[in-house]
Amino acid sequence: MSVPSFRLDDRVALVTGAGSGIGRRIATGLAEMGADVACLDLPGSDLTGTVQSIKDVGRRGVAVPADVTREDELAEAVDRTERELGPLRLAVNAAGIANAAPAEEMPADQWSRVIDVNLTGVFLSCQAEGRALLRNGGGSIVNIASMSGTIANRGLTQAHYNASKAGVMHLTKSLATEWCDRKVRVNSVSPGYTATPMNRRAEVAERVKGFEADTPLGRMATVDEMVGPVVFLLSDAASFVTGTDLLVDGGFVCW
């Protein structure tokens, strides 16, 4: 038996949240592993840097702007991906937002917006991508959840965010079981604290030293460190892995 491949050669992928942080690095990482990549972020966001970095490693890249809370925009993004790059096989859903407020004071619309983007947005993304994957005979989806779906972060008042990420993990399991007999695998990756613009928000920036001290590996992750786990789950090396959540947290939840 040959060793299964971690390569993604000539497969077409779509990455949401590809304009910044983890999604941007993953989009380039998939290209480095041989995929052609459609880059989705909010309309008006600058995706030229991500697309250029894909082209720089010799793969095809295209910008497909969309809001992940909009079904029509997601459908058009998937259509455009397939028109320009070919049948979709892989997807990574990294678009997300974060903010904070004490639970007893949080306005309902602040709660709803985070749930809309982080949970409903991942469902609608999976739905649009899943329709294509099912039509194309199979594929693999990775949703970016968070260790905040497993633990409630000490000192951060983000009940909405934590609940949205726990939701993403169980949504992932639910889709994995619905699509398991049609060759579509669905998994999640849960980062710990990672150096991105999300952790330069005022309410978390001054706490970074504490995040690092609370992490057994003693530091935040770099975005580079999210690529390998995602590539593994997308690749044939993970052909018997579906419905799982892979914590990439430097050991945070062990303490």
Ligand code: NAP
């Ligand atoms: P980021 O740098 O802020 O990137 C998130 C991207 O998603 C941004 O480009 C953002 O656009 C985009 N986005 C927001 N709302 C969207 C929408 N409705 N439709 C399409 N795109 C939208 O954050 P990140 O740190 O890379 O986070 C990526 C994912 O990892 C998120 O799901 C986050 O929850 C998760 N995560 C991050 C960490 C961490 O420590 N950084 C830890 C665990 C999990 P705008 O910039 O215009 O809003």
